[in-house]
Amino acid sequence: MITTANVKNGVNVDQLVETIGAVQQNPELAKFEFRSKNEWINGGHCVSNIKGFYGVGQEDTSREETFTMECDHPNVLLGNDLAPTPPEVVLHALGSCLTAAMTYHAAANGIDIESASSTLEGGCDLHGFLGLDPEVRMGFDGIKFKLNVKSDASAEQLENLAKFSPVFDMISNPTPVSIEIVKQ
Amino acid sequence: MITTANVKNGVNVDQLVETIGAVQQNPELAKFEFRSKNEWINGGHCVSNIKGFYGVGQEDTSREETFTMECDHPNVLLGNDLAPTPPEVVLHALGSCLTAAMTYHAAANGIDIESASSTLEGGCDLHGFLGLDPEVRMGFDGIKFKLNVKSDASAEQLENLAKFSPVFDMISNPTPVSIEIVKQ
Numbered sequence: 001m002i003t004t005a006n007v008k009n010g011v012n013v014d015q016l017v018e019t020i021g022a023v024q025q026n027p028e029l030a031k032f033e034f035r036s037k038n039e040w041i042n043g044g045h046c047v048s049n050i051k052g053f054y055g056v057g058q059e060d061t062s063r064e065e066t067f068t069m070e071c072d073h074p075n076v077l078l079g080n081d082l083a084p085t086p087p088e089v090v091l092h093a094l095g096s097c098l099t100a101a102m103t104y105h106a107a108a109n110g111i112d113i114e115s116a117s118s119t120l121e122g123g124c125d126l127h128g129f130l131g132l133d134p135e136v137r138m139g140f141d142g143i144k145f146k147l148n149v150k151s152d153a154s155a156e157q158l159e160n161l162a163k164f165s166p167v168f169d170m171i172s173n174p175t176p177v178s179i180e181i182v183k184q
Numbered sequence: 185m186i187t188t189a190n191v192k193n194g195v196n197v198d199q200l201v202e203t204i205g206a207v208q209q210n211p212e213l214a215k216f217e218f219r220s221k222n223e224w225i226n227g228g229h230c231v232s233n234i235k236g237f238y239g240v241g242q243e244d245t246s247r248e249e250t251f252t253m254e255c256d257h258p259n260v261l262l263g264n265d266l267a268p269t270p271p272e273v274v275l276h277a278l279g280s281c282l283t284a285a286m287t288y289h290a291a292a293n294g295i296d297i298e299s300a301s302s303t304l305e306g307g308c309d310l311h312g313f314l315g316l317d318p319e320v321r322m323g324f325d326g327i328k329f330k331l332n333v334k335s336d337a338s339a340e341q342l343e344n345l346a347k348f349s350p351v352f353d354m355i356s357n358p359t360p361v362s363i364e365i366v367k368q
Contacts, residue, residue, distance in 0.1 A: 009226075009227065010225075010226030010227030010228075010229070011227045011228070011262055012262055015262055016262060019260075019262070019310075019314075020314055020316070023310055023311065023314060023316065024316065027311065029310075030309050030310035030311050030314070030316075031307065031308075031309055031310075032307065032308050032309070032310065033305055033306065033307045033308075034269065034271050034272045034275060034305070034306050034308075034324075035272075035275065035303065035304065035305050035306075036272055036275035036276050036279055036303070036304045037301070037302070037303055037304075038276065038279030038280060038283060038301065038302045038303075038304065039300075039301045040283045040284075040287065040297070040299065040300035040301065041194075042193075042194030043193065043194030043195045043284075043287065043288075044194075044195070044284035044287070044288065045194070045284075046279065046280035046283050046284060048275070048276035048279060048280065050268045050272045050275070050276065053258070053272075055258075055260055055261075056260050060258065060260070062258060062259050062260065062265070063258055063265055064265075065265070067267060067268040067272075069253070069268070069273065069276045070280075071276070071277065071280035071281070071284070073284070074237070074239075074244065074246060074247055075246050076203075076239055076240050076244070076246065077239075078195055078196055078199055078200060078203070078288070081246070081247055081248075081249070083251060084234045084251045084253070085218065086277040086278070086280045086281035086284065086349075086350065086351045087218050087277070087281070087350055087351060087354070088218045088219075088220055088234045088237075088251075089253065089273060089276060089277035089280070090274065090277045090351055090354060091218060091219065091220035091232070091234070092220050092222065092232035092234065092253045092255070092273060093255065093270040093271070093273035093274045093277065094270070094361070095220055095222030095230065095232060096222060096230035096232065096254075096255035096270045096273070097255070097270035097271070098363070099222060099224045099230050100224075100227075100228040100229075100230060100255070100257070100270065101313070101322075103224065103227065103228070104227075104228065104262070105315075113224070115224065115368065116223075116224035117221070117222065117223045117224065118221070118222045119219065119220070119221050119222075120219065120220045120221075120222065121217055121218070121219050122217065122218050122219075123215065123216065123217045123218075124215075124216050124217075124218075124350060125214050125215055125216070126203075126207055126213075126214035126215075126216065127207065127211065127214050128350070128353070129285070129348055129350055130203075130204055130207060130214070131289075131348060132204070132207065132208065132214075137353055137357070138285075138348055138349065138350040138352070138353040139350040139351065139352075139353035139354035139357070139359055140218075140350070140354055140359055141359075141360075142359065142360045142361070142362065143359060143360070143361045143362070144362050144364070145361055145362065145363050145364070146364045146366065147363070147364070147365050147366065148366045148368050149365060149366070149367060149368060150367075150368045151367070154367075155365035155366070155367055156365075158365050159363050159365050162363065162365075163363075164313055164315060164322055165270075165322065166270065166271055166308060166312070166313055166322040166323040166324070167270045167271060167274055167323065168322070168323075168361060169312070169321055169322040169323035170271070170274060170323035170324055170355060171354060171355070171359050171361055172358055172359060172360065172361045173321070173323070173358055174356055174357055174358055175323055175324055175325075175326065175327060175355050175356060176325075176326045176327070176356065177278070177326070177327045177328075177329055177352060177355055177356045178326065178327070178328050178329065179282070179329050179331070179343050179346065179347070180328070180329070180330045180331070181331050181333060181339035181340075181342050181343050181346075182330065182331065182332045182333070182339075183333060183334075183335070183338075183339055184299065184332050184333060184334045
């Protein structure tokens, strides 16, 4: 008997159901640790290498590629504009995560997503970063995410599915960041 | 008379002082808006295009390149591992932003940074994302940032400078995210 994988929205639903079952049987499998190594080049220009992670009870050995990403700043922010700024990179991560969370949870619920595209906007006031006004925050005062989607599900349903996004949680709720500085 | 720009840590300090002066004279110049366009490819695979932004009182015309970034998921998270995951991308943005904030503010304070490199780790528990336990959050339960730096300044001084980072603020404090779903 030949069986075909049950794939919806590009997500292997059989594997998803299997993963949920495995995690329910052995909660330790749900623990993940992601990592990044960052190197300062000059000014506001940095490069990160991303490869190893821990998950499903072990150190991952499947990922073959080391992903390289850069950040820089435009000329008006004293950079050479070689790469997006860190806040723009956050918008990329947030948009991708909200979208992927929606498509995964839609697949698990038998909902088809035909297409999805989005725009993200984040505003900030340099008085915060420049230390000119302690009342003004350094980061975005808010982010607008607008998602265009083709699906039979209601907008409300889709929004609830998108909100399973880990990055949405990290941005909209406080995530503790510990800082350790080691002098060389 | 030939004058040389006053550059420290790769940051043009003259331009930085000028920027601060301009913002103090005209607070509207400090308002920035960054943007990203995101397109869903399949499953947990998305691509973003980043170019236009608003700042210094006008729509930017200086950036020539459109930056393209991708997110995907490793095989154990039902993806094809073509790009880093959104949470890994957040680590990249956070490490770059903390480092750049330190080097900019160090430059403004006459502190030399000779070198800087860092590692970031973020842990999470899939019980959150999978909707198996409402008590478990979807995102990282915490992020560890460890920065190795060569500088005459103290670790405490450097930490205070790094904390001007906009992305550090966005992650460690709540940032409101509005979601609008438009059915096509």
